[in-house]
Amino acid sequence: MMRDFFRVLVVDLATGKGEPVNLEGRATHLGGSGLAALLFERYGDVRKPWNDPEQPLIFAIGPLTGAFPLMSKTVCGFLSPYHNQYAESHAGGRSALALRFADLDALVLRGRAPHPAFLTVASRHLKLSDASYLWGLEVDDAGKLLRRISPGSGHRGILRIGPAGETGSAMAGINVDTYRHFGRLGAGAVMGAKRLKALVIHGDAAFDLPSSSDYPKLFQKIHQQVTATPMMDKYHHLGTPANVAVLNQLQALPVRNLQATHDPAAAGISGERFAEQALLRNMACSGCPLGCIHVGFIREPFLEPDHYLYRQVAYDHEPIFAVGSMLGVTDPFQVLAIIDAAERQGLDVMAAGVALAWATEASATGLISEAETLLPLQFGAAAGYRQAMGHLGRGRNDFYRLLAQGTLGAADQYGGRDFACVLGQEMAGYATGEVFFISQALGFRHSHLDTGGYAYDQQDHPQDAAAAVDFLIQDEQERVLLTSLVSCLFARAVYNRELTVACLSVLGYGEAATNLDQIAAGIQAERWRLRLAGGFDPRQVPIPKRFTEVVTGKGRIDPDYLAALQREYSRRIGAWSAMESETETGA
Amino acid sequence: MRSNKTVKVLGAPRMERCIGCHSCSLACARLVHKRLSWDCAGIRVLSSGGLTTGFEARHCLACDPAPCVAACPTGAFTQRRGGGVIVRSRRCIRCGECARACPVDAVYLDHAGEPFTCIHCGRCVAFCPHRCLELEERTLAPVAAETAGAAADDGVAGDHGDGGVVADREGPADTGAGAEVPR
Numbered sequence: 001m002m003r004d005f006f007r008v009l010v011v012d013l014a015t016g017k018g019e020p021v022n023l024e025g026r027a028t029h030l031g032g033s034g035l036a037a038l039l040f041e042r043y044g045d046v047r048k049p050w051n052d053p054e055q056p057l058i059f060a061i062g063p064l065t066g067a068f069p070l071m072s073k074t075v076c077g078f079l080s081p082y083h084n085q086y087a088e089s090h091a092g093g094r095s096a097l098a099l100r101f102a103d104l105d106a107l108v109l110r111g112r113a114p115h116p117a118f119l120t121v122a123s124r125h126l127k128l129s130d131a132s133y134l135w136g137l138e139v140d141d142a143g144k145l146l147r148r149i150s151p152g153s154g155h156r157g158i159l160r161i162g163p164a165g166e167t168g169s170a171m172a173g174i175n176v177d178t179y180r181h182f183g184r185l186g187a188g189a190v191m192g193a194k195r196l197k198a199l200v201i202h203g204d205a206a207f208d209l210p211s212s213s214d215y216p217k218l219f220q221k222i223h224q225q226v227t228a229t230p231m232m233d234k235y236h237h238l239g240t241p242a243n244v245a246v247l248n249q250l251q252a253l254p255v256r257n258l259q260a261t262h263d264p265a266a267a268g269i270s271g272e273r274f275a276e277q278a279l280l281r282n283m284a285c286s287g288c289p290l291g292c293i294h295v296g297f298i299r300e301p302f303l304e305p306d307h308y309l310y311r312q313v314a315y316d317h318e319p320i321f322a323v324g325s326m327l328g329v330t331d332p333f334q335v336l337a338i339i340d341a342a343e344r345q346g347l348d349v350m351a352a353g354v355a356l357a358w359a360t361e362a363s364a365t366g367l368i369s370e371a372e373t374l375l376p377l378q379f380g381a382a383a384g385y386r387q388a389m390g391h392l393g394r395g396r397n398d399f400y401r402l403l404a405q406g407t408l409g410a411a412d413q414y415g416g417r418d419f420a421c422v423l424g425q426e427m428a429g430y431a432t433g434e435v436f437f438i439s440q441a442l443g444f445r446h447s448h449l450d451t452g453g454y455a456y457d458q459q460d461h462p463q464d465a466a467a468a469v470d471f472l473i474q475d476e477q478e479r480v481l482l483t484s485l486v487s488c489l490f491a492r493a494v495y496n497r498e499l500t501v502a503c504l505s506v507l508g509y510g511e512a513a514t515n516l517d518q519i520a521a522g523i524q525a526e527r528w529r530l531r532l533a534g535g536f537d538p539r540q541v542p543i544p545k546r547f548t549e550v551v552t553g554k555g556r557i558d559p560d561y562l563a564a565l566q567r568e569y570s571r572r573i574g575a576w577s578a579m580e581s582e583t584e585t586g587a
Numbered sequence: 588m589r590s591n592k593t594v595k596v597l598g599a600p601r602m603e604r605c606i607g608c609h610s611c612s613l614a615c616a617r618l619v620h621k622r623l624s625w626d627c628a629g630i631r632v633l634s635s636g637g638l639t640t641g642f643e644a645r646h647c648l649a650c651d652p653a654p655c656v657a658a659c660p661t662g663a664f665t666q667r668r669g670g671g672v673i674v675r676s677r678r679c680i681r682c683g684e685c686a687r688a689c690p691v692d693a694v695y696l697d698h699a700g701e702p703f704t705c706i707h708c709g710r711c712v713a714f715c716p717h718r719c720l721e722l723e724e725r726t727l728a729p730v731a732a733e734t735a736g737a738a739a740d741d742g743v744a745g746d747h748g749d750g751g752v753v754a755d756r757e758g759p760a761d762t763g764a765g766a767e768v769p770r
Contacts, residue, residue, distance in 0.1 A: 066613070067623060097609070101625065124698070154633025155625055206624030206697060209617060216617055223610070227716050281641075284608035286625070289716040291606035 002063075002210075002508040006035055006105040009126070010043070011119065013194050014053070014111035016128030027511045027519075031062030032486035033088060034523040035106050036077030037530060040086055043108055046534035050079040050186075051168070051193035053112035059099060059199075060106040062486040063509050065287075066097045067215075069223050070491035072285040074099060074176075075483060081186040081193075082170040082406055082425055085534035086527070088445055089187050092285030092488060093177030094203075098157035101203025109194060118160075118198035120150055123205035131197040138162050138344040139175045142198060152202030159199040162346020164393040165192035169404035171351040171392070171426075175343070179283060179293050179314040183348040184447060185425060215506045222503075226494055227289050235292040235490050236282060240317035241271030243429070244325070250458065251553035252432045254321060256328045256379050257357035258421045258546050261431045261553070268330035269320055278332040280312060288488060298336045313340045318448075321429030322353025326421075327360065328379030341386040345393020354426035355407045356388055362416040372399035372414070408542070418545035433457035433554050435468050437547050438565040442538045442573065444476065444527055449489050451475040457554070465564040469572055480527070481520040528576040538570035592727040594669035597630070597707045597720065599644040604717040607632060607642050611711035611720060618710045620703065626695050629705030630720075647671050647693045647705035649725070655704070658688030664702075669727045671707050 004026045011018040029038045036058045043056040058077035065071050074095040080087035099107065103123040113128065116135035120127050134142050139162040146158050157177055164172035165188030172188030173181045182188075191199075209215060226232050234242055247253040248266045255263040267273065278296035285293070299310045313336040323329060323338040342349045360377040362368045370376060374391055375384050395401040403410040407426055411417040421427045423437055424446030430436050432454045439453025440446055448454060451472045461468065479489060485503075487495050495503070497516060504513035512519060543566065548559045615628035625631065630646040649670030656664045656672055663679035664672045681700030686692075694704045709722035 069610075097625065100623075154631065204626065204698075206616065206622045206627040209621050209623055211621065219617065223714060282606050284606040286607070286609045287613065289606075289608045289610045289714070291608065291716065293606075 002207075004509075004511070006031070006038075007103065008039065008106045008108060009104050009121065010108040010110065011121075011126065011128075012111040013109055013113040013117065013119070013128065013196060016113075016117075016126075018126045026063070026509070027515070028522060029526075030481075030484040030512060030519055030523070031065070031105055032060050032073075032075040032484040033077075033480050033527065034484040034519070035060040035062070036075045036088060037086075037523060037526045039106055039108055040077050040079075040530060041526070043110060044079060044086070046079065046086060046530065050081045050084050050190065053194070054110055055079050055190070057109040057187070057190050057194065057196075058106060059095070060486075061096050061099045061104075062484055063507065063512070064485045064487070064503055066100040067507060068219060068503055069226050070288045070290065070488045070494065071485060072096050072287040073483070073486045073488050074182075075486055076174070076182040076187050078185075078187050078190045079534070080170070081168065081189040083185075083534075083536070085536050086530040087185040087187075088483075088527070089173075089182040089184050090449075090483060090486075090489075091174070091176045091180045091182045092288070093157055093180035094155070094286045095157035095159065095176050095180075095201065096486065097286040098155065098201035098203040101155065101205050102201050103205045107199075107201070109196065109199075112193065113195040116195050116197050118146065118200065119196060120200040120202065122152065122202035125151075125202065125204075134160075134197045135166060136163065137197075139346045140178070140344060143175070143178055146198050146200060150200040150202070152200070152204060155204065156200055156202040159191075159201070160197060160346075161188040161191045162344060162393060164346040164404065165189055166197075167393075167395045167401070167404070168192060169347065169393070169395065170406055171348045171355065171404055172346055173348045175346055179295065180285065181348070183350065184445065186348075188346050188348075210506065210508065212506075218502060218506050222494065222499070223289065226491070231493055232290055232490070236290045238271035238275055239282075239292050239294045241269075241274050241294065241315060241320055243271070243317040244320055245270040245272065247430065247432075248325075250432070251551070252430060252454075252458075253325050254421065254427065254429060254431045255325045257326060257354075257361045257419060258427070258431060258550055259361070261550060263325060263328075263330070265330040266325050269324040269332055269335055271317075274315060274320070274332050278315075278336060283314075285488070290490070292490060296332070296336050298333055298340060300337075311340055313337075313343065315339060318429050319349040319353070322350045322426075323356075323385065325429075326353050326357045327382075327385055329382045329385070330380070331382070334382035338382055338385045338389065341389035342393070345389055347389065347393050348426075350428065351406075351426040352389060352392055354421050355392065355403050355410075356385055358407045358411065358416060358420050359388075359403065361419050362411075362414060365416065367415040368399065372397070374400075408544075417542075420544050421546060422542075422544060423547070424541060430454040430457075431550055431552055433552050434557060434562045434565055435472070437543060437557075438562065438569055439472050441541045441543055442566065442569045443472075444531060449479070451479065457552075463558065463561045463564075465561065465568040468565060469568045472569065473572055477520045477524045480524045481516060484519075484523055525576045528573060532573070532577040538573045539566070541566070593724045594667070594671075594727060595707050595709060595722045596649045596670060596725045597646055597705050597709060597711070598723045599630070599646060599720050601717070601719045601721075602642060602644055605632065605642040605644070605719045606717060607634065608716065610714040610716065611644070614711045614714040615705075619706065619708065627697055627701075627703045628695070628711075629703060629707075630711055631695060644719070645692050645695075647707070648691055649707065654688040654690060655685040655694060658684040660684060667707075669725050672704065674702070674704065674706065676701070
């Protein structure tokens with residue numbers, strides 16, 4: 001397991017055959033984000049479309065995966081259908097440990113299966129099977145069948161797509177073990193384009209550990225830190241939904257398509273309210289003792305009298321914002337029902353909720369009608385949104401198929417671009433101010449997790465674009481190191497540089513441990529160069545007018561500061577392209 | 588006659604609290620067997636019919652008499668007083684009969700056929716974040732002194748205070764965060 005190279009399985013889905021590849025680069029790319037970028041450079045082509053059969057779909061873990069608490073995430077690298085540029089999405093569940101125990105640092109899927117298929121991988125197993133009977137099934141139904149027909153119960157990750165992925169939606173995610181997702185930027189559509197309904201990874205290998213007591217001692221120390229100190233409390237108590245009330249109080253919660261940043265009724269969907277009324281239990285990603293996954297329930301009558309069905313639905317701040325406050329829905333059970341409807345389709349709940357928020361405002365302003373939406377969309381009317389998720393996931397008509405490629409595209413056709421809440425992709429649930437808006441709009445993943453821009457907004461910084469962008473660049477570099485290990489970003493306060501060095505060293509990655517600053521900077525630059533080579537121009541990223549009209553707790557958005565931030569961040573991002581040119585010229 | 592002796596037995600009485608983190612399995616593999624694994628461990632956590640239905644722990648229920656002992660053709664598995672088994676890996680011929688005999692799937696065979704089962708040492712307990720597990724004390728029925736003496740003469744530690752197990756490989760345990768039992 002502790003090896004100074006990467007062990008990668010490259011599978012050609014056209015033939016079902018795989019090739020184990022040993023790849024150099026541990027000392028420069030670590031794993032995770034670094035390894036995914038390295039593999040995309042090797043197997044991908046930014047000049048070809050995202051759905052070209054040869055484009056790789058990459059799943060990569062890191063040197064610490066499974067060996068320490070919260071080292072429990074997998075990085076997915078792919079060319080996004082959302083913008084046809086290189087992208088990453090991250091997920092946990094069992095995927096990371098399943099890959100570790102399948103004895104793989106990464107899995108690369110290339111080619112297109114001749115028919116709908118599912119792939120099973122283990123340390124001594126590789127098989128592409130017919131999945132014609134699974135094609136068209138919703139995520140949960142497909143999951144139940146895959147559990148029945150696949151080996152490795154309990155020690156496997158089951159990754160699958162729903163109808164959204166099959167129809168090529170840029171909002172299609174990959175569901176991981178029911179409650180986690182490679183959610184954003186359309187990884188599900190890449191799987192669908194490969195006619196791959198599912199990937200089952202069975203972790204069935206074991207590895208010898210160093211004989212010294214240093215490793216178990218260090219593990220014990222970290223385990224103690226994350227379970228017996230308050231530093232991680234917020235994640236396993238209320239979980240991320242604790243943010244709902246906090247942001248609402250700060251006037252930073254996007255409400256009704258960002259027409260407002262505060263709603264007294266949002267108290268109905270606070271983390272506290274969810275915990276009191278709708279929380280069923282907690283779950284964890286494999287290898288993480290926190291249990292930050294909050295699973296709620298919906299209970300609905302299906303036959304009079306007194307016959308009910310129930311379903312379990314995971315919730316977090318982001319989906320609650322996207323289909324709750326953003327759609328004016330302030331009842332926890334209604335929010336869970338809409339999340340459930342999106343999950344079944346295999347949609348990115350965040351993108352889908354924000355897209356329907358735009359469609360609701362576009363309906364209200366007469367830009368679109370029920371001829372497009374097929375049903376009335378009104379803020380607060382949950383039943384309509386549940387149905388609309390089905391229309392969006394399956395692409396019921398031209399309108400929904402266009403909307404599924406991104407809200408801005410629909411706005412270009414129907415109007416309403418000014419109030420499309422898109423920052424590189426549909427916005428995340430933070431209306432904290434200028435720095436966050438620019439950080440998501442220009443960030444590598446267009447994710448609230450790229451950097452702590454939302455936190456920067458909430459601190460008392462003067463309007464200094466250079467200083468703010470310095471923070472974003474540096475913070476991204478710290479995070480890209482974590483996502484190369486691969487750590488959950490919730491552990492960013494735990495795995496400081498000193499501890500990271502200790503963890504790598506005790507497992508025998510001493511060379512990498514001495515060079516982390518350079519490695520992190522290198523991976524950061526490489527990811528950006530891939531993105532820029534695909535045509536990304538940060539200067540051209542639109543910031544729709546709604547973001548300049550909104551009033552946050554800090555007051556009105558300052559359009560000049562917003563513009564200054566975009567100029568400065570664009571300049572810094574663009575410098576990575578120049579670095580490559582200089583390197584090539586020098587060579 | 589000996590009386591009031593106890594043995595420790597691992598129990599999983601609160602699995603409805605389990606979050607599926609596998610910390611117990613990883614701890615057993617790491618501390619007892621010096622492996623990175625969620626399989627090569629005396630306790631394995633599986634979903635009970637999909638993640639929506641919660642988790643169950645596969646671990647030795649400390650049978651007495653233990654079917655795996657009866658099935659073992661070489662004496663690698665012998666009966667532990669108070670329930671469970673003592674494992675002498677040096678005697679194991681990797682036939683897998685122990686795993687096949689276990690009615691609750693508590694014996695895991697790795698790819699080489701080496702059996703892994705719970706030795707009731709309790710090392711996993713402290714790593715469960717929700718206290719699903721506990722090391723219970725079980726009082727031993729009085730036995731004839733000569734029987735106990737015979738077990739000791741065989742070089743088998745069957746009723747250690749830490750749960751009891753065996754270790755018949757060379758080399759001392761590196762204690763790390765506590766007493767470790769080499770296989």
